[in-house]
Amino acid sequence: MKIVVPVKVVPDTAATIKVEDGRVTWGDAPLVLNPWDEFAVEAALQMVEKHGGTVAVVSVGDEHALEAIRKALAMGAKEAVRIHDPALAHADVRATAQVLAAAVRKMGDVDMVFFGRQAIDGDTGLTPMYTARALGWPFVGLVSAFPEMDPAGRTFTAERSVGEAKQTLRAPMPAVVTIAKEFAEPRYPSFMGIRKASRAKVPVWSLADLGLDAPAAKVRWPEITMPPKREVKVEFIEGETPREIAEKLVDKLIEAKVL
């Protein structure tokens, strides 16, 4: 089977993110594969290890996106494509999804698309649903396991958490899913994998290659700011005994109207 994993490059989770002159900066923190997408790559690799086939990754972005693509290749993905076009500078989630859907169609014979849950920069988590609808394929969110995956029978079952309970769903293939963290810990790339990935030539497609006009953004981001600094000064609670500390802390919490 052929599984496509859309991946995004993001600043490392430990980065100090700031706004300078209206632009987002993260100093010299590294750019990494979006952590949620690592789970999607891992799940896709496990599926093709079990059922045969290949994993292809696709990323919409400038050269920095190669960081994410190379990590996925090092983990074991076999194909990659990057989509870049100046006309995508102000793309919103809906536009990105249209581009991803066109890329999936162009790649051909795709059985499944495995998304990450959300990108840790924009934190929207909506690209997968927009892509599913753009492709006209069914969507299953936050999958933690595939009890059945039957590429020949064109169907699969998926298990996922809906918070209050675990739900099992059945859907036809091809389909779009997002992968949850419970699926499996992402593997570390092997030394060989890293070497191969660093040499891989990643083709770049433009909108014209996809036969798309520049998609108009419906959502605009006119401003991005740093949240007001929270002036909290910690007050240490001390006492002779744990009991005394507990009593004092409870007094403080009643005073603060949270107990």
Next chain:
Amino acid sequence: MSKIAVYVDHFGDKVAAASWEALTAAQTLAQGLGGEVIAVVLGHQVDALAQEAARRGPAQVLMADDPALDGYVPDAYADTLMALSQAHDIAVWVFPTTMRGRELAGLTAAGLDVGALPDVTELRVEGGNIVAVRPVYAGKLLAKVETAPPAVVTTRVRAFPAAEAGDAAAPIVRVEAQVDATGQSVQSLGFSQAAQGVSLTEASIIVSGGRGVANTNKVPGDEKAKAQKGFEMLGELARLLGGALGASRAAVDAGFISYDHQVGQTGKVVSPDLYIACGISGAIQHLAGMRTSKVIVAINTDPEAPIFKVARYGVVADLWDIVPELIEVIKARGLAKNA
């Protein structure tokens, strides 16, 4: 007149309280855009839920009550919402940002081919546009975002006050479910293992534990056995306070507690009134999930732990000394919400 519709999220017979917060946000939009607010309840045997929604201020409640909607069936739900959009001239959909709310919001926005503003914390109308503020980069930054109706909005849990129940009840109108006849869409095969207790994202009090929970000589056994006892103790404190139990990723990765409890950038983002962090160092990825809590208490043996930088009250001590006493004090002073 076009309408602002609120999706009332529920599982079984329990409404996610964030739905009533979405109702408040919808009223703000209705004032700015004109039009009235309606509530939408989908499911099976949801009369009581529809009646509850009817008392929280909408002009009308649309209810699709169908055995085919029992539990939660994403495609049938999304298709029903799509059909209602057209039939009832709905200009804006507002969903609470719960698991189901986010999923349905995405499917509805994509199906209608409109823009979506997810997980917003502020909302207003300017010049006919919907303008919202939403945390991005795990809350390290705030983005102003805008779109023109028709549109879909999801409200961050606990960011808006809940619409109160009143005496007046809006009319409930029955509508048809859109059920897939061809079997080509996603089918629900059933549910298992219902989780118990207060939902982490909705809780007003959270007691959380980290790797430090396993660090004690007070109980016998290996690290995991100690941690299990420790989380039982934190769970008891949470239960007494009517709150929920949280954890750091280190505690989850070590197998001390399940992933549903993880707070942080790759777990749940929470914003309770009171967050008690026990044996948690306060890594940036953990802070990303809880730093907007109103009052943060940190209990940690290391006075240099970064958690103290966001805490309002700090206790530099062994959590195994302090937590049992907190439990006793809360019981002794009659502060326990649960016996």
